[in-house]
Amino acid sequence: MSRRTATPDYGDVVTHDTFPKLLADNARRVPHEVAMREKEFGIWNAYTWAEYQRRVRLIALGMADLGIGRGDVVALIGDNRPEWIWGEIAAHAIGAMSLGIYQDSIHDEVHYLITYAEAALVIAEDEEQVDKILELADEAPCIRHIVYCDPKGMRKYADERLLSIDALYARGEALDRADPGRYDREVSAGQGSDVAVLCTTSGTTSRPKLSMLQAGPFLAHCLAYLRRDPKLPEDNYVSVLPLPWIMEQVYAVAQSLISRITVNFVEEPETMMADLREIGPTFVLLGPRSWEGIAADVRSRMMDATPLKRRLFDLGMRRGLAALTAGKRSPVAHWLLFRALKDRLGFTFLKSAATGGAAMGPDTFRFFLAMGVPLRQLYGQTELAGAYTLHTADDVDFDSVGIAFDNSEVRIDNPDESGVGEIVARTAGMFAGYYKNPEASQADIRDGWMHTGDAGYIKPENGHLVVIDRIKDIATTSTGARFSPAYIENKLKFSPFVAEAVILGQDRPYLAAIICIRFGIVSKWAEQRRIAFTNYTNLSTHPSVYALVRGEVETVNRSLPEAQRIRKFLLLYKELDADDGELTRTRKVRRGVINEKYADIIDAIYGDRETVHVDTWITFQDGTKSRIVTDLALMTVVPPAGGGAVPARQAAE
Secondary structure (H helix, E strand, O other), rough: OOOOOOOOOOOOOOOOOHHHHHHHHHHOOOOOOOOEEEEEEOOEEEEEEHHHHHHHHHHHHHHHHHOOOOOEEEEEEEEOOOOHHHHHHHHHHHOOEEEEOOOOOHHHHHHHHHHOOOOOEEOOOHHHHHHHOOHHHHHHOOOOEEEEOOOOOOOOOOOOEEEEEHHHHHHHHHHHHHHHHHHHHHHEEEEEEEEEEEEEEOOOOOOEEEEEHHHHHHHHHHHHHHHHHOOOOOOOOEOOOOOOOOOHHHHHHHHHHHHOEEEOOOOOOHHHHHHHHOOOOOOOEOOOOHHHHHHHHHHHHHHHHHHHHEEEHHHHHHHHHHHHHOOOOHHHHHHHHHHHHHHHHOOOOEEOOOOOOOOOOHHHHHHHHHHHOOOOEEEHHHHEEEEEEEEOOOOOOOOOOOEEEEEEEEEEEOOOOOEEEEEEEEEEOOOOEOOOHHHHHHHHHEEEHHHEEEEEOOOOOOEEEEEEEEEHOOOOHHHOOEEHHHHHHHHHOHHHHHHHHEOOOOOOOOOOEEEEEEHHHHHHHHHHHOOOOOOOHHHHOOOOHHHHEEEEEEEHHOOHHHOOEEEEEOOOOOOHHHOOEEEEEOOOOOHHHHHHHHHHHHHHHHHOEEEEEEEEEEEEEOOOOOEEEEEEEEEEOOOOOOOOOOHHHHHOO
């Protein structure tokens, strides 16, 4: 059967209301069509729907032979790989629930999730991930089996719970021969109302909760997403965001099964951009930090370019942004700059690109739209099966996250005089509650509506939803000026030199910022100017770097109301890190942790001191520690006099 199709040919999610049922239908209808590709040792290996089904069948039967069954939890940890998805759907096939764990999770996080969910079997990608599980030792007696996919380095282990993926396949084959109808019976017994996925929430304020997502409602919601942003079997998607994240579950797992889009897995995270260019995807989903990183990388490369190329780049960007403001495209900018740039990035064939998981600054948004990348912003929560708002192709608003899907409803509760209130929503894919936590479920779901905790408003002129910030994070200075920290932080992070920023000012007389430099780019900038440095800490304290960042802060200040301008900033001695609890695994700032961990630095910023002495230890991923002893300078950026209270709505405009 040809892959070429004029209109979407979506799977029947009413009849085939579980992931394994949809997979079986695809394998029956289009067995030789490519479902996945994975790059390994520089070669793209393709897997058809028939092979996809065969692998899932054997893994499911292998797990059943080990005694895993209905009601059990199967955990998965590692990079994005076909084995992850095969293992996840195999778990669903025998009635077990899947639990994804971020591949860079540290011991404490892995321990919490596995013991809380009481995972009976863990599928770990390689030796690194197996070590994390074995380190739990007697702390996680629930683990009965550990399946590893990459045998490299595994010979030295003797734990009786360990077995290779090949050994699991062999068990599955043996059970299949002994009972040929077992797999089909297990799949038929599955119902759309079964909880299939335990998906972790972002955990910005505490331990992540586990949202129970039922297969049928989740697939139905993903179908509504496809009605807003259609995909065809000949389309390509590159899976780079972590599979435990709800939106990667939507794209790489559910939407793939429904629309038969080909999912491609890069060789390594470091090869992502090169692999993107080889595939030339038609759809891509990246987090705001990834888009910001790409924009910063483009601008940093221009630092190494010839003067002529830099002038052409600046001219192309000016033409492109001017045309975008007028609602047009610039042919001159396209042929002068953007055509080659999109090809270099692997974006030539994009039909749609999306970002979500955290807010993106409008400056970054404009940068890619001017380039001709069809970027759209989405918004949603894990509890509501991911995104439920998205821009339409012909109606992109830089400041908004689009309009709701046809199966979703959004309203604003308790709006203030400017229309800002809490975003409340419901979708057809709403979760069945938090696993083992009915109290939290009742607190967040009231009368069938999810209370998101986010502040926003709906634009009366076009019905678009504008998300400002978490309600608890919208702050007010001691002078009465309201502001959204995330909005200002995103404007700062458009700078290629700024990796992270935390805006301060709650109950303080003015706004200040803790800023982390983007080391790779700032170090290149410093090398070009023959500025000597030894490491991140040393570079971030250099007066020239402070002057560089001050210029970026002043640029942002000029775009803000006077009362919301940054008066002081400090360059932190290290990058913010999820391993240190400062960020979530989806790169959202944990403000409570920042306020507690850096309380002395924050107090110094608002004091009369010019420097802050730091004597602390930092721990690296491999467990080694390093002592940091340094003095951090406080840079004052004097704002114009004046300013007063500003409505929260204005902070988003």
